[in-house]
Each structure stands twice: as structure tokens, then as C-alpha cells.
Amino acid sequence: MRAFLFLVFAVLLFNCSNKHEKYTKVPDYISNARGTDKLYFEAYDTTLQQWHVSFKELYIPTTYGIAHVIVSGPEDGEPLVLLHGMNASSTMWYPNIEALTKSHRVYAIDFILEPGKSYLYNDIASVDNVIDWYQEVLFVLDLDRFHVIGASRGGWLAVHLTLRNQKKIESLILLSPAQTFTWIKPSTDLLKNIVSLVSSKEKRIAQSLESMSSNVSNINAAYLEQYYIATEKDSVNKFMSSMKPFSNDELKSLQMPVLVLIGDDDMINEKRTIEIANMLPQGKGEVIENAGHFLSIDQAEVVNTKMLEFLE
Template sequence: MKKENIPNILGKLNCSLVPKSYAMRTFMLLTFLVLQMGCVNKYEKYKKVPEYITGATGLNAAYYKAYDETLKLWDVSYEELYIPTTNGTAHVIVSGPRNSEPLVLLHGMNASSTMWYPNIESLSKDHLVFAVDFILEPGKSHLSNDIESVEEVIGWYKEVLTALELDSYHLIGASRGGWLAMKLALSNQEKIKSLVLLSPAQTFTWIKPSMDLFKNIATLFSSKEKQIAQSLESMSSDVANISDVYLNQYKLGLEQDSENKFITSMKPFSDEELKSLQMPVLVLIGDEDVINEEGTVDKANMLAKGEGKIIENAGHFLSIDQAETVNKKMDAFLNQ
């Protein structure tokens, strides 16, 4: 609480409905401050940086350093939380006004929460944002007990959100995070106020063969550098637009030991499941998206509260390719 805000608070308390006595005004001010401090310190117990990060060596140390460098691209203040769960430690980045509606972000495959660097300023303007690192992929979350099924993955997310004390929240998922967001939404409808899916993988339609996918397969026998270069070329409409700082972290993450588990479990959801969605849903895909096609948008528009749109000059990484456009559409949807 800044000192300059206290006179404003006292001014608000000084109205006809509030007793003018100094004692009463002081009591109410102290009550307000206690409530504010309670909010500020709500997650204090999760702020201690765990030893797997402070004592990291080799590739892990290099990756965590690169992760922190990418966080410097965030144009807003943030705090990092390390939440103990049944399966290990969940790393969550928190940004935005404390008294705003919560918004949860699920990143794409191998991307980590730092992928939101072009979007976080817009998203955290009117929302308290929680970006969660998926525990089975590169990031700052740490797996200690293995996860054996998709149902356990969703259970893990619910455990994290319970620890954050989120009674209701908006949810955004990108690519694989979009599929996971849909899975979470279907089993948690009473808590999710709205759902935004950015190029969701295998969510509405199957991924169909394309020249870009064949090129990715063809480079499997090439060097790791060529594989990454081809993958980025197929996923982004403008690779040069991606921050070199983020790319360095992304590439280091791909060198870590991590399993892309449950890929075969990612099947499109049935029409019955999709029609059961009760919250407003926004689906955005790029016009050069290798993962989705117009069928995704068509299905989104058939939902009871669904809206699907195609973003021009954008690939699968549309939140980076056309960040300004995507930010405006997400902001308008979340605040409607």
C-alpha cells in the first residue's frame, strides 16, 4: 500500500454513511489495510525458490538462466510461486491487479509460460493472471512422482488451482494447452467463466497431413538444429519476429529430458462434449496454421456460446505472429 493512497482511502470513508469519529475512521482504515495485506501475502508461503533451481547444474542451470532472461521481456511486474503438489512442484507466474478476476494460462507444448511474453501486458491489465508451467514439459515446474494418465494431468491442474484458491476464473490455452484447457473445462464447468483457445491441437478436428508436416518428418534424420529450424518454420508465419532470447530458452528446453506423454490420448472431442459447454468460448487460429483448418472455426461457431475466427498472416504460433491483433480480440472477449 503506497502512502499517497491513504488520503484517498480516508476520503472515500468520509461520507454521510460513515461515522465521522476519528476512532471509527481509524478502525475502518486499519481493517481495510489488514484485508489488503492479507491479499498481498496470500501466496507468500509459495515464494521460496526450491533447491532444484538454486542448486541446478549443467543444462538445467543454463535453462533456468535462459528462462529468467525471457522473463525480462515481460512488460509487467510479476511474482513466481512454487506450489507443492502430489506429483511435484508447480511453478506459477502471477501478474496483474490483485482485485481483478483471475485468468489462468496453459502454454503450448515445450513452450513454457514464458511464451506469453507478447501477450502478458494486455492480459494482465484487467485480470489477475496465473501462468502455469506444465509439469511434464520444460519449464520451472518439477516432477517427482510420475503421472500415468490424462485424468491425472487434469487432477494435477485442479490441485494447483485449489492451492491458488481460485473459486472461478477465465481460462486460455494454446496448442496442446488448448486441448488440456478443453479437457479441464469439460470437467470443471462450474468454475470456468470463459474459455479462449489459440490454435488448439486435436481439439475440434484431427490434424491432417500437409507439406509442412511431411517436411518435419523428413528432417527427423537431420541434425537437431535443422529439426528445430524446420519446426519453427512450419509453426510460425514469421520466425524472425520471435525473440532470440525466447528462442534460446526454447531450444535449451528441447535438449532437456522430458516426455511428450499422452500425445495419442489427444483426440478431438465429440460433438456431444462440445455442445455441453456452458461458458462463452473464443477460438482463434492462424490462416497459415499447420495444426488447424476452417473446420475448427466452423465447429467453434456451432457452440451455444462459441465464436471462431481466423487471424490473417499468422501460423500456429499466432499469439506471437500477430500478437497485437490476438491481444485485442482476447481483451474484447474477456471483458464483454
């Protein structure tokens, strides 16, 4: 009898650890990529070498296309979902992934409407469709309860996702969320970005990075190369005009613990963001010194510590 029970346990354990194996096959759009796509995927893989933790890549079929998910961390760790910033892809988490995977099973999802390894083949007509897509991915991943971290536009999407899944999300961390608590106010950096639109692509990228990061030289060279190539690819930024701050009622309906971090030199947010965050039922907002919009890179060690303390 004991041997039988051990066999049953072994079979269940094997099935659990291999339930996603059928999604590991690399699709043709990556294995047979050409031109800019090929260069981009190669740059993406080079950045992934900076993670310094073991991982596997999943390619999950959905109604709208293939969802690329990078899975890291202990299998018995609490699930943690990462939603990256605009045109950043999941590789943007390279300074944070080692810390986050110490006690969490981390699922980093490439947004299907931006450069990354996800692949769109059916039109997404609304933000609701975007959340439907995320929910399909989470269903396949079999995540009943999980934490969420969203950066920039990923933070805005994370709030949308949370409002639709209040009972599933344990906690929410927002890193300089865009257009989530307040409108983006006019600033010198914003004006420079607007003026740079008439400049060459190289100058536009340089100006954008300088306005988003407090220390561009601190950004990993491999990631910068991937970012540069991404600008050559088309993003489907069809929902930019629909990005607007959530109402006070919507924000105050978030009953789980919420941590909001912004940089002290953040072009996207201001202190009002922190004031609103601190008024949430279980909200906490903080300003990270010597950091811009890319605070998870600018001050990775500080941000990692605060995220881990909050998650624990």
C-alpha cells in the first residue's frame, strides 16, 4: 500500500512539474525569423543572459495570438506575475528577477501589442480584449491566487486586470504607473521629447532615455541594444488615447495591499500619485530618491528590497 501511494504521489508530482511542457516548443515566427525580427530575437536572448537565474520560456496559444511567458523561481513559490513597461518587453526585469525569484514563482508576460516574443494574429479591438487575453494566459498557467507587479503602462494594465480579478490577486505593486493615478503633467522633459520628434531617430531615442532614466549609463548594454532594435519594429499603440487615470471609486475598491513606487525625477508621476496611493484601503506610496521613470533599473537594489519586504 505504501509503495502504491508513493507511486501515485510521484505521478502527480511529475504531471505538475511537466504540465506546461507542451508550450515550450519554439514557434516558427521565432525559429525562422528574418531581418529585423531575427536581430531583435537574438538581442532579446542576449539580454536574457543577464537574468542569472534559470528559466523556461512558454509559448501559449490564445484567441488573439501566442503569449510568450518567461517562468522562473521555485515551483512551490507563491505565484508572481510581471507586466512590463511600454516597448520594454519582459527582459526589462533583468535587474530584479534574481531577487524576486528567491521565494516566488515568477511569470513575466510579453505584452502582445508590443515588441517581444508574443505574437498577434487576431485583432484586439479594446482594452477589455487585452484583459481577456491576459486572463486566458493566466487560466492556462493555472494561477488561482497570485501577486502582480506592473511597470509604467504595465502598471495601468495591472490595475485593469486587478479590477476584474479582485478575489484572485493577493497584492499589487505599481512601479511608476502611467496615467493611473494622475494625468501626465507638462514638464521640461516632456517638452524635450516633443521637440525631439523632428530630430533623427537616434536623437529621439537618446532624448527619451535621458528623460526616463536618472542614469542611462547604468542600463545594461545588451538591453539597450534590444531596446534600439525594438524601435525599428512596429508597436500597436492603439490604446494610448484611451489611457486615463482611474476614478477614486475604482481605486478605493482595491481591497488588497497596494504598493506604489515612483522616482524623485519621474517624468510620468508626481507627489500627488503617492498621496492618492496612501489613501487606498491598504495602500502605501513611496518616492525613490535618485531615480527616474525607470526606477527598477535606476535604483534596482532599493526597489528590490522594498518589493520583497512588501511581498513578505
